[in-house]
Amino acid sequence: xxxxxxxxxxxxxxxxxxxxxxxxxxxxxxxxxxxxxxxxxxxxxxxxxxxxxxxxxxxxxxxxxxxxxxxxxxxxxxxxxxxxxxxxxxxxxxxxxxxxxxxxxxxxxxxxxxxxxxxxxxxxxxxxxxxxxxxxxxxxxxxxxxxxxxxxxxxxxxxxxxxxxxxxxxxxxxxxxxxxxxxxxxxxxxxxxxxxxxxxxxxxxxxxxxxxxxxxxxxxxxxxxxxxxxxxxxxxxxxxxxxxxxxxxxxxxxxxxxxxxxxxxxxxxxxxxxxxxxxxxxxxxxxxxxxxxxxxxxxxxxxxxxxxxxxxxxxxxxxxxxxxxxxxxxxxxxxxxxxxxxxxxxxxxxxx
Amino acid sequence: xxxxxxxxxxxxxxxxxxxxxxxxxxxxxxxxxxxxxxxxxxxxxxxxxxxxxxxxxxxxxxxxxxxxxxxxxxxxxxxxxxxxxxxxxxxxxxxxxxxxxxxxxxxxxxxxxxxxxxxxxxxxxxxxxxxxxxxxxxxxxxxxxxxxxxxxxxxxxxxxxxxxxxxxxxxxxxxxxxxxxxxxxxxxxxxxxxxxxxxxxxxxxxxxxxxxxxxxxxxxxxxxxxxxxxxxxxxxxxxxx
Numbered sequence: 001x002x003x004x005x006x007x008x009x010x011x012x013x014x015x016x017x018x019x020x021x022x023x024x025x026x027x028x029x030x031x032x033x034x035x036x037x038x039x040x041x042x043x044x045x046x047x048x049x050x051x052x053x054x055x056x057x058x059x060x061x062x063x064x065x066x067x068x069x070x071x072x073x074x075x076x077x078x079x080x081x082x083x084x085x086x087x088x089x090x091x092x093x094x095x096x097x098x099x100x101x102x103x104x105x106x107x108x109x110x111x112x113x114x115x116x117x118x119x120x121x122x123x124x125x126x127x128x129x130x131x132x133x134x135x136x137x138x139x140x141x142x143x144x145x146x147x148x149x150x151x152x153x154x155x156x157x158x159x160x161x162x163x164x165x166x167x168x169x170x171x172x173x174x175x176x177x178x179x180x181x182x183x184x185x186x187x188x189x190x191x192x193x194x195x196x197x198x199x200x201x202x203x204x205x206x207x208x209x210x211x212x213x214x215x216x217x218x219x220x221x222x223x224x225x226x227x228x229x230x231x232x233x234x235x236x237x238x239x240x241x242x243x244x245x246x247x248x249x250x251x252x253x254x255x256x257x258x259x260x261x262x263x264x265x266x267x268x269x270x271x272x273x274x275x276x277x278x279x280x281x282x283x284x285x286x287x288x289x290x291x292x293x294x295x296x297x298x299x300x301x302x303x304x305x306x307x308x309x310x311x312x313x314x315x316x317x318x319x320x321x322x323x324x325x326x327x328x329x330x331x332x333x334x335x336x337x338x339x340x341x342x343x344x345x346x347x348x349x350x351x352x
Numbered sequence: 353x354x355x356x357x358x359x360x361x362x363x364x365x366x367x368x369x370x371x372x373x374x375x376x377x378x379x380x381x382x383x384x385x386x387x388x389x390x391x392x393x394x395x396x397x398x399x400x401x402x403x404x405x406x407x408x409x410x411x412x413x414x415x416x417x418x419x420x421x422x423x424x425x426x427x428x429x430x431x432x433x434x435x436x437x438x439x440x441x442x443x444x445x446x447x448x449x450x451x452x453x454x455x456x457x458x459x460x461x462x463x464x465x466x467x468x469x470x471x472x473x474x475x476x477x478x479x480x481x482x483x484x485x486x487x488x489x490x491x492x493x494x495x496x497x498x499x500x501x502x503x504x505x506x507x508x509x510x511x512x513x514x515x516x517x518x519x520x521x522x523x524x525x526x527x528x529x530x531x532x533x534x535x536x537x538x539x540x541x542x543x544x545x546x547x548x549x550x551x552x553x554x555x556x557x558x559x560x561x562x563x564x565x566x567x568x569x570x571x572x573x574x575x576x577x578x579x580x581x582x583x584x585x586x587x588x589x590x591x592x593x
Contacts, residue, residue, distance in 0.1 A: 016378060022383040030389040034396050041400045081497055097499030101444055104475055105520040109498030123442070123498060125477065126523050201475035345473035346521045349442045350419040350556050 043109075047118065054120035055351075056114040061110035062124050062348075066340035069098060069126070071108070076100045103127070103133040104198060105343065111232070112280075125346035127199040129338050130162035131330035132177050134198060135304065140187025141321020142293070142305045149151075152295075152313030153186040158321035159302075174327055183304075183324045184236060185317035186311055199343055202272050205253055208336050209270065213254035219265035219281075221245035235265025238282040249285060249332035257291065258310060268333045272307075277317070284322075295319065303329065371474060397554075401572040403580050405550045409537050409570055410586045412549060417568075417588055424479075428568065431560040432532050437471070438523040438541075443509070445519055446493035451485075453509045455522060456495040462488045463509070463524055467542060470511055471523040484524070486510040532559050532570065555581070 004141075051099060068086045076082055081099040088094060092112040099107040109123040137143075141158050144150060159182070197205070212232045219235040221228065221243070228245035236248030250267035257273040264282040269275070273290035277283060277299035285303045287293065293307035295317035304326035305311070305319070313319060419439045420426050426436035441459015448454075457463070465484045472480040490508035497504060509522070531538045531546055535554050538546035558573040558581075568589040574582040 016375065019375075019378060019382060023385065026386055030386075030393050034393050034554055037393075037396050037400050041403060044404065044407070048411075051411075079495065083499060097497070099495070099497040101520055102475065107444065107497050107521075109500070111499045112437075121500070125473065127477070133475075157411065198475055201477070235540040261526045343473065343475075344421075345471065345479040346442070346523065347421070348418055349523070350415060350439060 009052045032320075046116065050114040050116040050118035051120060053091040054114040054118050055122070057094055057112035057114075058110045058120050058122040058351075060089065061086055061094050061096055061112065061280045062120055062122055063271075064109065065096065065108060066108070066126065068108055069108075069128075069340050072098060072106075072304075076180055103130040104128055106340065121351050123349040125343040125349070126340040128199060129200060129330075129334075130338050131327050131334070132173050134330060135174075135323060135327055136177050137189075137198075138183050138304055138306065139189040140183045140185050141319060142186040142307060142311050143183075143189050144186060144307050146188040148188075148307075148310035149189075150186045150311055152311075152315070152317075155315070155317065156186050156312045156319040156321065158182050158184040174323060178323060182321055184321060197270075197337070199341060200337065202290070204341060205270055205337075206255065206272075208339065209251050209253045211253045211255040211272070213252050213258050215257065216259035218261050218263035219283075220263050221248075221265075233263070235263075235283075238264035238266055238320055245309050249329045251333045251336050266329070268329045268337075284325050286326040368408060392559040397482045398574070398576060399582070400553055401553050402572075402584075404585060405537070405553060405574070406572055406584050408550050409572060410588075412537070412587075413570065413588050416530070422568075422589065428561055428563060429529065431562070433529050434561060435529045436527075436553070437469075438528040439471075439523055440468070441524040443470075443507070443522040444495060446495060446498065448515050448517075448519060450514060451510055451512070453515070453522065454490050454493045454510060455507055456493045456497065456504045457507045457524075458497075458504045459524055464526075464567065467526045469527070470509070471525060472505065472511075472515070472519055473523065474516065475518040475520050480516075483512040484509060485512055489519055532556060533563065534541050535575070 018314045024347065065086065068084055071083070072082070076098065078100050081097055084096050084098055086094060086096055092114045095111045097109045101107055104127055106126045107123065108126055109121055111119065111121040113119050141156050151340040217233045219233045221237040222231055222234040223244045226244060228234065228248045232252070234245070235250045236245040237243070237250065240247050248266065250265065252267065253270040253272070255272050258271050258279045259276045259278065260283065262279040262281050266284040268286045268288070269283070270288045272290050274294070275287065275289045276294045276296065278297045287301065287303070287305040289306065290308040292309045292312045293305060295301060296314040297316055299317040302320040302322050302325060304321060304323065389591040390544050413434070416436060416438055417426055420437055426434055429435045438475055440461055441457055441463070443455035445459040446454050446456065452543050455531040463484055465486055468484045470482050470484050472482060481551055487507055487509045493506040495504065526541055528539060528541045531540060532554060533546065535552040536548040536552045537554070540546040553575050555573040555575045560571055562569055567587060570588065572584045572586060576582055
């Protein structure tokens, strides 16, 4: 027994236990390090997820915003800012600030805060048609780009700013915008925007006002059961009379050349091509023509016009420039055209 | 005693051999366990690095590209690069005089005429690019816009050429390009060097910018020491013109 005991003691003093301990220590260190990496990764994933949720909410707000802004223009003056409420989203709280930069330009910023407190924002500039701003861009009763033909300009007269009561609600605004009176004659302009409707493109117009006009037609008022019908060539009457179609201003558009043969009507007519008024047709309102505008054989137009490729007024025809009826037509078109459109070039400004 | 001593010697030898074998087995198992643990750990690190790279690529490129329009503000130059106007801020003019703008500005950094240009945005939707010649603090522009009124500063900018009426916004940008090259996502300002934005863990040229039916995106293939590619698709834009 005396010889056995030291031997057993020697065996139990071997390297197994320290080795196992070292191994456990090394594995623990590795596991701890892996846990740290995984925890950091989890934290970063959560932050990224929160940021993405906030960013998505802010971007979504800008998309659904135009509908929420419709009531604003009358309440916000140029240079003012307001905070508007929009429909909440489950992933973030939203705040939207709207600032009016000019009569037609609006800066909008949506700020979203996700549940974990991460914030993201998105901003854009929107554009919305304003009749007064549009009219102040016109340089003449008929405005044409610099360098295009202007035949028969002598037969373009201009009436005094106020000759009737067709636009009483806009008098003060028009008075301050046209201190020098109505633009006269046929005048060139280098104003940006090919059709005189600012940032609205022809594609936008055709989306908002489906192009229903065919190659030619004769507009005429068509009262039906006490209201003015909505047929393509029912443009109301040229003279304001006390009938359902008497004071109607229509909005019509085309995708090509149009001939108006006789007839009468009132409103905003947008032609993507040439427009010819002939055979005594009598139109009142505003004409926006990307091609050539021609009046012949006793045709008559009263209002303001933009002709992208020039104008020709034959000796038997004439134009009377009228800011008043043009303003009334543009104003009446507000339901169709006064939507908030993201302004190209500043559609998304990003987060700063 | 003699016989007993012999027994003791024989037992010691056998025990020593068994102990040695067991010890070797234990060492081998220990080393195996350590190696396996190390491989797992390395894999975890690689995966974390890969995820971080994906996040950076997605966040940086999406943020940059979403501020502009394809074809006008950015374009895919090659399978490994996107050339772009990198927008750094926006200003709204309060007062416009010949070549001079009083603006309220907000951006990621101050303007720098050495490297910045401006995009003039008009009410008609038309745009025009000019050089920024000088800038300094201004006093006359006190607009505070949007939902966070702080962060805007009044500045006075001198811009090349004559300014037309109808100016709505001025966007500050620097010309740059993003590259997926030499194992990383890199940003190059103007004609400068390409600075890495991620770790040097991308497998190139397998990684790159791809366009197709799914739109524009970045195919990310990570270098892996353990073998087996780690591949992800980062979508940047649904449609490009």
